[in-house]
Amino acid sequence: MVHAAYEGGFANSVLGSQGLFRTLMDAMARPGTVHPVTTLASPPAGLNSTAGAILLSLCDADTSVWLTPDLARNSEVREWLGFHAGAPVTGDKAAADFAVIADPCRLLDLGAFALGTQEYPDRSTTLIIAVEALTGGDLMELEGPGIDGRIGIAPKPLPPGFTAQWAANRARFPRGIDLIFAAPDAIACMPRSSRIINQPGV
Amino acid sequence: MSAQIATDAAPAIASYNFAYLDEQTKRMIRRAILKAIAIPGYQVPFASREMPMPYGWGTGGVQVTAAIIGPEDVLKVIDQGADDTTNAVSIRAFFAKVANVATTTRTMEATIIQTRHRIPETKLSAGQVLVYQVPIPEPLRFLEPRETETRKMHALEEYGLMHVKLYEDIARHGEISTTYAYPVMVEGRYVMDPSPTPKFDNPKMHRSEALQLFGAGREKRIYAVPPFTEVVSLDFEDHPFEIQTFDRPCALCAAENVYLDEVVLDDSGGRMFVCSDTDHCEDRRAQGHRGEMAGHPLETAK
Numbered sequence: 469m470v471h472a473a474y475e476g477g478f479a480n481s482v483l484g485s486q487g488l489f490r491t492l493m494d495a496m497a498r499p500g501t502v503h504p505v506t507t508l509a510s511p512p513a514g515l516n517s518t519a520g521a522i523l524l525s526l527c528d529a530d531t532s533v534w535l536t537p538d539l540a541r542n543s544e545v546r547e548w549l550g551f552h553a554g555a556p557v558t559g560d561k562a563a564a565d566f567a568v569i570a571d572p573c574r575l576l577d578l579g580a581f582a583l584g585t586q587e588y589p590d591r592s593t594t595l596i597i598a599v600e601a602l603t604g605g606d607l608m609e610l611e612g613p614g615i616d617g618r619i620g621i622a623p624k625p626l627p628p629g630f631t632a633q634w635a636a637n638r639a640r641f642p643r644g645i646d647l648i649f650a651a652p653d654a655i656a657c658m659p660r661s662s663r664i665i666n667q668p669g670v
Numbered sequence: 671m672s673a674q675i676a677t678d679a680a681p682a683i684a685s686y687n688f689a690y691l692d693e694q695t696k697r698m699i700r701r702a703i704l705k706a707i708a709i710p711g712y713q714v715p716f717a718s719r720e721m722p723m724p725y726g727w728g729t730g731g732v733q734v735t736a737a738i739i740g741p742e743d744v745l746k747v748i749d750q751g752a753d754d755t756t757n758a759v760s761i762r763a764f765f766a767k768v769a770n771v772a773t774t775t776r777t778m779e780a781t782i783i784q785t786r787h788r789i790p791e792t793k794l795s796a797g798q799v800l801v802y803q804v805p806i807p808e809p810l811r812f813l814e815p816r817e818t819e820t821r822k823m824h825a826l827e828e829y830g831l832m833h834v835k836l837y838e839d840i841a842r843h844g845e846i847s848t849t850y851a852y853p854v855m856v857e858g859r860y861v862m863d864p865s866p867t868p869k870f871d872n873p874k875m876h877r878s879e880a881l882q883l884f885g886a887g888r889e890k891r892i893y894a895v896p897p898f899t900e901v902v903s904l905d906f907e908d909h910p911f912e913i914q915t916f917d918r919p920c921a922l923c924a925a926e927n928v929y930l931d932e933v934v935l936d937d938s939g940g941r942m943f944v945c946s947d948t949d950h951c952e953d954r955r956a957q958g959h960r961g962e963m964a965g966h967p968l969e970t971a972k
Contacts, residue, residue, distance in 0.1 A: 482688045486740045489700045493738065496707045497881045497896045526701055528694055565701075586825035590705040590714045613710045613857050614896035642859065646708045659708035661857070661896075 473547035476510035478524055484508050485525040492522065492648065495657040500610045500619035502602045503655045509552075512544035518650040519568055519598045520548075526594075527555040527566055534564035534581075534593070536571055561593070569597045573625050578633045581645050589642035592660075596648045599623045602656050606668035612661045621656055622668075623649045631664050638663055689736040690768040695719055699737035699892070703883060706894035711856030712824070713807050713891040721887065723764075727757060729887030731784045731803035732764070738799065738883075739765065739782060744772045746780035751788035751929065751946035758786075777949050787850075789871040791928050791950040794880035796897065802865045804886035807893060809853045809863040829861045832904060840909055849914065855902045856895060864901075870913045870929045875901040920945045921963040923954035 478484035488508060495503045511520030527533055533555045539545050546557055558564050561580045569575050575597070584592035599605075605624030608631070611617075627633075637644045637660060644660035687693065695717075702716040721729040739745065745765050749757040753775035761784060762773045774780050777792040784801040794800060810820045813831045823829065832853055839847045852869035856862045864872060865884060875882060875895060882895040895901060905911035919926045921942040928950065930943040942963050945951035955964065 482693060483740065485693065485697070486688070486738075490738060490740060493700075493703060493707065493881070496704050497894075526697060526704075528697055530694070530698065531701070587821045588715075589709050589712060590702070592705075594704065613899040614707070616898045642709050642712055646704070661708060661710060 500621040531565040532558040534567040711860030711862040718890040725888040728803035730885030734885035798880040807886040807891040
């Protein structure tokens with residue numbers, strides 16, 4: 469019998485990681501744009517396939533990962549991440565290089581993650597937020613580097629009060645966290661440099 | 671098992687990992703690139719590796735390219751605008767060997783362009799990534815040698831020293847005499863060294879459609895300018911930033927408003943000025959443009 473932790477990694481780890489990274493790089497360089505992804509990894513239930521693939525392509529023994537409580541209690545997910553990426557799971561948000569948010573509605577305090585310092589703003593957490601879809605939520609209009617004028621994005625679901633949280637994150641620039649929205653079939657990013665210029669859902 | 675390997679792969683020679691670097695190194699560089707894009711103009715420290723070429727040959731650019739390149743990419747490498755110089759040829763050959771990617775000299779066909787000290791004359795588009803080889807990433811380094819101090823200056827957005835330097839240029843020479851590695855302000859926050867490109871190229875960085883990545887191997891820094899990002903050359907109201915102008919067109923393709931290299935022809939003062947961007951020049955000559963020293967028509971480019 470094969471344990472679930474051993475299954476579901478990249479079929480081709482070298483090119484799988486490379487291809488997904490290029491999609492991520494493009495998404496981070498052009499905030500708010502939606503980039504379709506094919507299913508590359510099959511993590512245990514609880515973690516969506518895109519979030520799982522992002523973890524495999526970016527994480528290793530050098531990066532600690534914080535998981536939302538439901539995921540952190542899920543031994544299959546922890547073992548899968550340990551076996552395929554070798555990444556340590558941390559319970560300390562402020563020490564995490566990456567954080568996986570499986571239930572975005574309960575994402576409350578963006579400021580509790582590592583924000584970097586004024587000297588080293590890169591020492592911050594990158595949040596991977598598993599969403600159901602990148603359309604259908606409240607439309608956020610973004611401005612900032614990487615965006616020609618404005619762009620709209622509507623990931624679903626997002627927690628109430630997200631706009632205010634993001635404004636606080638933006639105000640800390642160059643410190644702050646970066647977001648990767650991982651839908652089952654697509655990726656979009658919101659780096660700390662992006663500003664939400666409307667009042668979504670109002 | 672061993673018998674199977676022997677029959678499947680007859681010349682069983684150990685080969686490099688795809689794109690030379692090991693996967694853990696690539697992940698480390700990729701994480702640095704994502705941070706660099708998120709904080710435009712900020713220099714992200716990374717664990718630069720020894721590469722099979724000396725520092726100064728573009729080890730930073732090569733590591734960035736190796737971390738992003740895939741089998742579908744088409745790579746162009748230029749050195750001072752030229753595709754056919756030693757540095758460009760050897761880096762192109764390196765990636766053709768270790769990543770088996772297609773290479774080109776044509777700017778329009780390339781998906782990744784690694785460059786040393788020029789930005790192509792042809793406007794870059796959204797699907798392209800420009801990778802700069804950077805010798806000294808810190809724009810304040812010659813003004814303040816201590817890393818702890820320059821880091822604090824970036825943290826506090828304290829760039830007065832840079833303006834003093836440009837002002838002293840004006841006091842001494844009547845104009846800002848910095849002609850390459852001319853400092854820029856990125857998105858109103860970080861002062862950045864655009865690498866030793868001529869200041870002629872600075873305006874091309876402003877709101878470029880292509881993603882621009884900068885790799886400094888010896889100094890272990892990666893930084894980035896995302897597309898559509900404000901890149902403003904530092905200047906003064908009464909001494910506005912100006913790019914170089916040339917009083918004659920390219921001697922081979924008659925192009926104007928491009929960056930020209932001076933070529934000494936003999937020891938009695940003979941010289942010509944030609945496009946620094948060789949692809950741009952070849953392209954124009956193929957279209958039938960003739961400069962005053964063009965001579966015979968080019969053969970069809972192969």
